Amino acid sequence: MPTITRRSIIATGLALGGGPVLTGPARSELVIDVRRGNFQPIPIAVADFGGEGDTGLRVSGIIGANLSRSGYFTILDKARFPERPAFDAAPDFSAWKSTGAQGLVAGRVTRDASGRLKAEFRLWDLVAGQQVAGQQYGTDAANIRRVGHIISDAVYTKITGVGGFFDTRIAFVDESGPKENRRKRLAVMDQDGANVRYLTQGDALAVSPRYSPVTQDIAFMSQAPGQQPRVQVINLETGTRQVVGNFSEMSSSPRFAPDGRRLVLALQDGGNSNIYGLALGSKETVRLTNTNAIDTSPNYSPDGSQIVFESDRGGKQQIYIMGADGGAARRVSFGQGAYSQPAWSPRGDLISFTKQTTNGFAIGVMKPDGSGERILTEGFHNEGPSWAPNGQYLVIFRDPGGQGGGKLYMIDITGKVEMQVPTPSFASDPTWSPLLSGGR
């Protein structure tokens, strides 16, 4: 794998012409509280990155598009820039006042003697008149989009206080052909829709992909024509693919444990479905539920101590939580309708779900004790929420029905942000990767 190195850019270490640029006592004004839905997007300027042909422009283009799609920023039209910001000089803060922009991202991309690219950026707080972030990255040209995402994450995190999510991928089910005989292939792409790769051929049905929270492994359900569905795991770096376990009946709905070494999944037993844990190394299988019902869609809490799942043991699908070793389960969803596909936020604070009522299919969140339910989006058919690694967004699919097909949308936990995620064809069952640059 090509590497990306990083190093801080310290404002004082560079010869910056005049102005109050040194890290002083001035408190940064460049913050936005996105915990609740009463925020206004923060106006920010993203200057064209200079240097190295159009590479700099590509990087700043990615940053502007990412920040805009996050829903928490409005990007200042370049025609309104009062100056062309130079990377090595502080902006003319007084000149920027009239634009309303509160932040400025400036940067450049250069090539060193060995041919490696060096990408640098600074984030300026235009109100407080100071640099609030700066970093340089060394990489080869193949990784330049990722550097754009990493800089986007640095800017996003500095201003929102929320972890990044741009340097990620989304795996999904690519759908084509008539609804009666639709081809469903596993695919993966960057979170902004770039670099689509197909991971299966489409001869077998592939659905329910789930990204490992720590590795580039994806567990999914594969069904050859006329055969029972089976859980498989594919590794994106090696391309290796293996069937997980040797079960006589259907295995479905896999999820990785937080350490990536175990799966929790559903095994069919005649008319019932129960939850099992499976160690990927030893293949040891442990039964976790034992009901005359359909228990499925299990998902670990981020600390690995609990499992949330859906069950129709009470008549209708509802959400239950049990210990990671099984045992008694407590019901946490009590609203009107059927609750399914629970997913525990990586931050631990919320559980997302799909809720089916007579009005259609909604996506919502609730606290792990079942309180504080909020519906984020509802309509004819919304399904399959999967968390971004920062716990601030969900990616879902929405299907208009008929011969149409699903499209992916990113929604935030305030319910205020909704953005379509571009895909080449119909798409369903999205699953968000961990941060590619995250500490593993």
Place this chain on the structure above:
Amino acid sequence: MSLSSLLRGARPLKIAAALSLALAAAACSTDPDKLADGAGGMGGMGGAGGAGGRGGAATPGSAQDFVLNVGDRVFFESDSSDLTPTATGTLDRQAQWLSRYQRNAFLIEGHADERGTREYNFSLSARRAQTVRDYLASRGITASRMRTVSYGKERPVAVCNDISCWSQNRRAVTVIEGGAGS
């Protein structure tokens, strides 16, 4: 193996044909059992009344004979795997036919409509297939002849945004795998 895959390969066309006739007969119906009568009973009616002739053309004991003269599918209520009276009637005919043509192995496909989430619908369709399997076993069909498979909501036969389609999609289909006359 090759014969069974040939038969299975030919199946979607036949079902499409049967279904389009059934739809023509009951275009406005939202009751899947009427469609069941149409689809399953079509050959039977043809045989009895001589109207169709298609049923008579099927070789007795063949997969086509089963589809046209017995009825290969039963329908379920929303989010249910309980057998309706119409469904048990169809399964009784299936059991008679399967008892008569002992050498046919067969596959029971469970399906769900689109009004459910993906993982649950796979299990719901498995439960429907299991219900049919249990019923046929209770009518004396040997377990070793029966195989089940769950397709969830992935293989609808009717596509629209109302109950007239959904009710046709929540079904269990008995697919004859053994060869004709075997």
